[in-house]
Amino acid sequence: MTGPYSCCSCIVFVHSVSVDLNNDASLVIDIPDALCERDKVKFTVHTKTTLSSFQKPEYSVQRQHEDFIWLHDTIVETEEYAGLIIPPAPPKPDFEGPREKMHKLGEGESSMTKEEYAKMKQELEAEYLAVFKKTVQVHEVFLQRLSSHPMFRKDRNFQIFLEYDQDLTVRRKNAKEMFGGFFKNMVKSADEVLISGVKEVDEFFEQEKNFLLDYSSKIKDATAKAEKMTRSHKNVADDYNHISGALNNIAADNNTAFKKHLEKCAEVFEKLRVSISKVEDRMASDQELKLTELLRYYTRDIQAAKDLLYRRARALADYENSNKALDKARLKGKDVAQAEENQKQCLQKFDKLSESGKKELTSFKARRVVAFRKNLIEMTELEIKHAKNSVSLLQGSIEVLKSN
Amino acid sequence: MAEDREPPPLPGVPEPQDAEDLFVSAMEDAERSLSPEDISSSSNGPKAEPMLLDHDPDDLFAEATEEVSLDSPERQMILSDGPSPAITPVTINPRADVFDRSPDQDEDDEENRDTFDIQISVSDPEKVGDGMNAYMVYKVTTKTSLSIFIRDEVCVKRRFSDFLGLHSKLASKYIHMGYIVPPAPEKSIVGMTKVKVGKEDLSSVEFVEKRRSALERYLLRTVKQPALLKDPDVLQFLESSEVPSHVSYGDVILSNTYCFILKHARCYYHHLDEVFVCSCIKWFEEKQQQFENLDVQLRKLHASVESLVFHRKELSVNTASFAKSAAMLGNSEDHTALSRALSQLAEVEEKIDQLHQDQACADFYLISELLGDYVRLITAVKGVFDQRMKTWAKCQDAQVMLQRKREAEAKLQHANKPDKLQQAKDEIREWEGKVQQGERDFEQISKNIRREVGRFEKDRVKDFRVVIIKYLESLVHTQQQLIKYWEAFLPEAKAIA
Numbered sequence: 001m002t003g004p005y006s007c008c009s010c011i012v013f014v015h016s017v018s019v020d021l022n023n024d025a026s027l028v029i030d031i032p033d034a035l036c037e038r039d040k041v042k043f044t045v046h047t048k049t050t051l052s053s054f055q056k057p058e059y060s061v062q063r064q065h066e067d068f069i070w071l072h073d074t075i076v077e078t079e080e081y082a083g084l085i086i087p088p089a090p091p092k093p094d095f096e097g098p099r100e101k102m103h104k105l106g107e108g109e110s111s112m113t114k115e116e117y118a119k120m121k122q123e124l125e126a127e128y129l130a131v132f133k134k135t136v137q138v139h140e141v142f143l144q145r146l147s148s149h150p151m152f153r154k155d156r157n158f159q160i161f162l163e164y165d166q167d168l169t170v171r172r173k174n175a176k177e178m179f180g181g182f183f184k185n186m187v188k189s190a191d192e193v194l195i196s197g198v199k200e201v202d203e204f205f206e207q208e209k210n211f212l213l214d215y216s217s218k219i220k221d222a223t224a225k226a227e228k229m230t231r232s233h234k235n236v237a238d239d240y241n242h243i244s245g246a247l248n249n250i251a252a253d254n255n256t257a258f259k260k261h262l263e264k265c266a267e268v269f270e271k272l273r274v275s276i277s278k279v280e281d282r283m284a285s286d287q288e289l290k291l292t293e294l295l296r297y298y299t300r301d302i303q304a305a306k307d308l309l310y311r312r313a314r315a316l317a318d319y320e321n322s323n324k325a326l327d328k329a330r331l332k333g334k335d336v337a338q339a340e341e342n343q344k345q346c347l348q349k350f351d352k353l354s355e356s357g358k359k360e361l362t363s364f365k366a367r368r369v370v371a372f373r374k375n376l377i378e379m380t381e382l383e384i385k386h387a388k389n390s391v392s393l394l395q396g397s398i399e400v401l402k403s404n
Numbered sequence: 405m406a407e408d409r410e411p412p413p414l415p416g417v418p419e420p421q422d423a424e425d426l427f428v429s430a431m432e433d434a435e436r437s438l439s440p441e442d443i444s445s446s447s448n449g450p451k452a453e454p455m456l457l458d459h460d461p462d463d464l465f466a467e468a469t470e471e472v473s474l475d476s477p478e479r480q481m482i483l484s485d486g487p488s489p490a491i492t493p494v495t496i497n498p499r500a501d502v503f504d505r506s507p508d509q510d511e512d513d514e515e516n517r518d519t520f521d522i523q524i525s526v527s528d529p530e531k532v533g534d535g536m537n538a539y540m541v542y543k544v545t546t547k548t549s550l551s552i553f554i555r556d557e558v559c560v561k562r563r564f565s566d567f568l569g570l571h572s573k574l575a576s577k578y579i580h581m582g583y584i585v586p587p588a589p590e591k592s593i594v595g596m597t598k599v600k601v602g603k604e605d606l607s608s609v610e611f612v613e614k615r616r617s618a619l620e621r622y623l624l625r626t627v628k629q630p631a632l633l634k635d636p637d638v639l640q641f642l643e644s645s646e647v648p649s650h651v652s653y654g655d656v657i658l659s660n661t662y663c664f665i666l667k668h669a670r671c672y673y674h675h676l677d678e679v680f681v682c683s684c685i686k687w688f689e690e691k692q693q694q695f696e697n698l699d700v701q702l703r704k705l706h707a708s709v710e711s712l713v714f715h716r717k718e719l720s721v722n723t724a725s726f727a728k729s730a731a732m733l734g735n736s737e738d739h740t741a742l743s744r745a746l747s748q749l750a751e752v753e754e755k756i757d758q759l760h761q762d763q764a765c766a767d768f769y770l771i772s773e774l775l776g777d778y779v780r781l782i783t784a785v786k787g788v789f790d791q792r793m794k795t796w797a798k799c800q801d802a803q804v805m806l807q808r809k810r811e812a813e814a815k816l817q818h819a820n821k822p823d824k825l826q827q828a829k830d831e832i833r834e835w836e837g838k839v840q841q842g843e844r845d846f847e848q849i850s851k852n853i854r855r856e857v858g859r860f861e862k863d864r865v866k867d868f869r870v871v872i873i874k875y876l877e878s879l880v881h882t883q884q885q886l887i888k889y890w891e892a893f894l895p896e897a898k899a900i901a
Contacts, residue, residue: 211738218729218736225726232719239712246705250698276879369742373900376745380894387883387890394880401873 026050027147029162031140032060034132040064041093043139047162053154055163065092067161067168068139071146074157081152082311082349083356085364087145088300093135098127116245123241130285134293141297202354208361209309216302223295230292233284237277244273268400275393283386290379298368305364312353319346522548522627524642526620529612531599532563538600539563542616544623546642552634558643564591566641567619573637574626579784580791582852584860585632586625587780589618617769621777628863688850691857692789699782706775713767720760727753741900748896752889759882766878774871778864785860792849799842806835 028048035042046060072089075081101124109117143162146152161168200206247269322343329339528543540563547557571588578585595611623642627633727750734746813828 207738211736215733215736215738218733222726222729222733225722225729229719229722229726232715232722235715236712236719239708239715242708243705243712246701246708250701250705272876365739369739369900372742372745373897376749376897376900377894380890380897384887384890384894387887391880391883391887394876394883398873398876398880401869401876 024148027153029140029143029147031136031143034136036095036128036132039095041135043136045143045162054159059163059165061162061165063161063168065090065139068142070168071157071161072142075146075152075155078155082315083308083353083360084149084151085301085304085308085360087142087149087152088297088304090135090138090142091296093131095128095131098124098131101127115248119241119245123238126281130288133289137289137293138297204358204361205309205312205354212302212306212309216299216306219295219299219302223292223299226292226295230284230288233287234281237280237284240277240280241273244269244277247272268397271393271397271400275390275397279386279390279393283383286382286386287379290375290382294371294375298371301364301368305361308353308357308360312350312357315346315350315353319343319350322346522546522550522633524620524623524627526616526623529616536597536600539565540596540599540612540615542619544642550633552639554643560642560645562641564589564596564615564619567622570626570637570641571622574632574635577635577637578631579788580795580849582788582792582849582856583629583631584781584785584788584856586622586629587777587784589615589622590780614773618773618777621774625777625781687854688789688792692786695782695785695789699779699786702775702779702782706772706779709767709772709775713764713772716760716764716767720757720764723753723757723760727751727757745896745900748893752893755889756886759885763878763882766875770871770875770878774867781860781864785857788853788856792846792853795842795846795849799846802835802839802842806832806839809835 026049030046031043032046033044035044042062042064044060045063046058047054048058050057068090072086076086101120105117105120105124146155146158152158200209251269322339322345326336326339326343329336523546525545526542527545530541530543531538532541533539541561542563543559544562545557545559546553549556568588568591571585574585592611592615595608595615598605598608599612626638632638730746730753731750734743734750737743737746809828809832813825813832816825816828819825
């Protein structure tokens, strides 16, 4: 793959922009940087811990996106965690946008001036950086959700993920063969029907069910609309970039007319490019990072909560079936003990799921509220900052133009 | 210099002249008539704007229509055969002496005439008539303290085809002399049909507004041109309460002037000052190249701005749609404080959507339409350069013609045919005259273009700067509103507990 990014390495220092998940000092995880080699992203996972179960108090390992998915899948398929909301898996790093642009850049290289090429390259770098920030953030949050949860943090595979200083690829392959993803093969679309069809006696779960079903569709919609809005915003920023480029060309070429009557115009137009185009771009990126990403994340998280309800509904269905089986056994007078045992187990499972489910869903709400609050505040503060910046730059340019 | 001028003759008052003088002064008249702003500048005669109503000499004083005809020398040569010595074209506009100036005056002098006190607005579009014969009528209001106008403030009603008629008249009069005539706004069959048919929807409202704005800019640009401001057609357009008849005088004049050019623009090249021509040519080549480049770049810029307008409209739509979605999400949210905050967020986004819409309007009217105008203006400028080349080409052709006449005469000398010889000699004299005329035309057009281009560049840059400042100020306003909205929202976000 030829082009400016055939082999690039971007070091991204990202401050965790999500919920404060690193509150507990006994296990602190972050992703201080990431490398991009061709198509693969390599995350540096850094752990600091005081727990004795870990071999060392501090270490770093390299992990790929697929390793995260492996970890998520093993947790999902662990029966023990059925009553917990499993933190949603981070989505695959999507460099499609920057990649397209890079191709365009490579193709059009000969037909562009040096300045245009340099500018496009800069744009490209900024886009890569933005995608990086997003993907690092979302992978980091995944790990932090696990580390801050009393049950997940003790998970053996999680520890391996954090500690194992070799490549996890071999393990991953074995795991796939072992589990075969049976859970995934189940018909997930039956979710909604099953959940809504269950006769709910528990007031709490009845409310939660209604809330989650409604909220889930609304937040999906809001995410889609936010994505569209952000994309439009970026288009506007892009247009301003081209406009200032075109203005610069005019100023440069027809310099006699402009130079005579409009001094320092190149300066002015460059300033304009910064004040308008760059600011719009930053506003769009920050809005995306804080608002759109937030909505995206919670769409996935709501789905994870729904999955919990699904598992519980299933357990309830199993329990009801076991009741029916017990009645039948009693009627027939055969295998009653077995049926009783089965029924007891089903009930136990259902109760366990209900109990932990209630806790999970309550803390989920609290978490969601905190996250929304934090991100909305940060987004608003950033928008204000950018707007103020833009105003002062614009007014500066106006002064220069007026004084001419 | 004004003191040297003789006052122009009043309408209807003939000036006595004998036939020979008529011829001489007609030659000079033709020269001067090439720069109509120079109406009464020459001390040589009564020359003012010649008239052309129709080809009936008796009607010359019938009606004072303000037409400048470059046809005048030819007409005068024809008319000078007539009995009446008083076939002298007459000034229509006695007030025109305000703008006494010779074309030889320095460029800058003209620029310093900063008493440009005239405001024009185009407003109140009204639909007249029904169905396919319907048309829009606009109110044109002129407010000015300039003395060439009869009143300080005048309102007239004009329709789109009146504007086009004005433009074609001005174009026929001035373009071939090297003046840059601002192009008229474009016709639009689709847009107008919608309006005629009576569709009161958003797109036809937008179309009428777009057109109104374009017409206003067109008039402002036209009167900014000192030559055009004094033009009687322009004055009549702005002041006369009668809608000018739709017989296109422009067409008549156009054909006449082209005839004139074709017949008389044959000149003998070597009379021109070599040095003047050489430096001129270099200047013209450079300028022409510059305008070619500018044309390309402006089109690119225009395309980018159109893209901006489109995307901003899209942004506005998407923001509104997100606002609705956020409101629904807020309704669904069961945590009260968060629910409130989300509803507030939805309101903020709605307001921002409105901001985007307004900004898109500014983008469009301030910048995009203006750039479109500029692109067409540059085309007009290039047209003027082309005219000059045409004039020169005809100059070249004329050499050949004169040479041929000379050769023919030489032959006749030996053939001993006295009457034919006399004719040949007459023809040679005629052609020498025409050659000289053509030279002067070429000089004139070159001078005019130089001055026009200089003024054009300065005005365009001035315009440009003014517009950019306005636009930036609109952006500042938008950003300040954004700050207001977000600052109002911040406590709401913080109140989520």
